[in-house]
Amino acid sequence: MEVVRPEFVPDASLSREDMEALQREIAGSAVFEDDLPVDPARICGEGGDTDTATDDAQASLADATDGAESATPADGPPLVAGVDQAFVDDHAVSAVVVLGGSEVVERVHAVEPVEIPYIPGLLSFREGTAILSAFAALERDPDVALVDGSGRIHFREAGIATHIGVTLDLPTVGVAKNLLCGTPRESLDRKLPQGARIAIEADDDVETAEPGTHIGDAVQTRQFENSDRYVNPLVVSPGHRVSADTAADMVLACAGGYKLPEPTRLADGYADEVKAEVREQLE
Numbered sequence: 001m002e003v004v005r006p007e008f009v010p011d012a013s014l015s016r017e018d019m020e021a022l023q024r025e026i027a028g029s030a031v032f033e034d035d036l037p038v039d040p041a042r043i044c045g046e047g048g049d050t051d052t053a054t055d056d057a058q059a060s061l062a063d064a065t066d067g068a069e070s071a072t073p074a075d076g077p078p079l080v081a082g083v084d085q086a087f088v089d090d091h092a093v094s095a096v097v098v099l100g101g102s103e104v105v106e107r108v109h110a111v112e113p114v115e116i117p118y119i120p121g122l123l124s125f126r127e128g129t130a131i132l133s134a135f136a137a138l139e140r141d142p143d144v145a146l147v148d149g150s151g152r153i154h155f156r157e158a159g160i161a162t163h164i165g166v167t168l169d170l171p172t173v174g175v176a177k178n179l180l181c182g183t184p185r186e187s188l189d190r191k192l193p194q195g196a197r198i199a200i201e202a203d204d205d206v207e208t209a210e211p212g213t214h215i216g217d218a219v220q221t222r223q224f225e226n227s228d229r230y231v232n233p234l235v236v237s238p239g240h241r242v243s244a245d246t247a248a249d250m251v252l253a254c255a256g257g258y259k260l261p262e263p264t265r266l267a268d269g270y271a272d273e274v275k276a277e278v279r280e281q282l283e
Contacts, residue, residue, distance in 0.1 A: 082263025
């Protein structure tokens with residue numbers, strides 16, 4: 001997959017001020033409304049929350065190759081990419097797993113040196129190069145990508161999902177485990193039922209949006225039944241060419257009985273697999 005906006009390719013040599021200025025430009029170029037090449041209702045299909053879909057995807061992942069042999073036909077289900085990262089010493093491992101329905105049609109990875117430490121709000125400058133390298137290795141362009149990290153829920157509305165989405169002009173959704181900024185309309189400190197969503201509004205920490213703007217949702221993809229324990233919701237936000245409501249819909253549709261949506265869950269597992277291989281090579 002080719003870069004469409006080369007001026008937005010992450011550059012770790014920039015000063016912090018220049019990185020933040022670039023993020024404001026990225027946010028200004030981002031589209032936080034639905035502009036997808038496929039019907040979003042078809043993303044992950046009707047069986048996103050079934051055990052069968054999960055089992056099929058796991059089996060397909062074990063057999064998947066990097067070539068086109070496992071690719072679905074052009075008129076098949078939408079292609080949904082899951083993106084996740086891992087780290088080995090001073091290297092970032094980016095893994096991309098592409099699903100067509102419950103079938104893994106492609107998986108690729110890239111390993112790149114990490115040039116800067118983790119800085120809240122500037123994650124894409126640390127991990128973005130590896131992610132773009134992984135996308136460049138894909139033989140088929142996905143219709144949408146679910147990225148481990150924030151999208152519009154970001155100090156400058158340009159989290160890693162937005163940065164990657166705008167750079168590739170690819171519909172993206174940010175799927176984070178923690179709330180970076182913004183204020184939930186209701187308390188999240190309680191047990192939410194599976195399928196619940198609570199809107200996240202821009203607050204004073206979001207410098208590029210009017211306070212009260214709906215920038216994402218806390219989405220409850222999984223919950224314990226008949227237990228005092230509870231699973232915390234995911235923090236979901238549009239990255240590019242997806243609305244907040246549709247982003248939440250997609251993540252719920254792709255939940256395969258686990259907390260993480262199936263594409264990013266499989267990417268997480270693949271990243272760990274590659275991480276082990278890279279560690280052996282570096283030793």
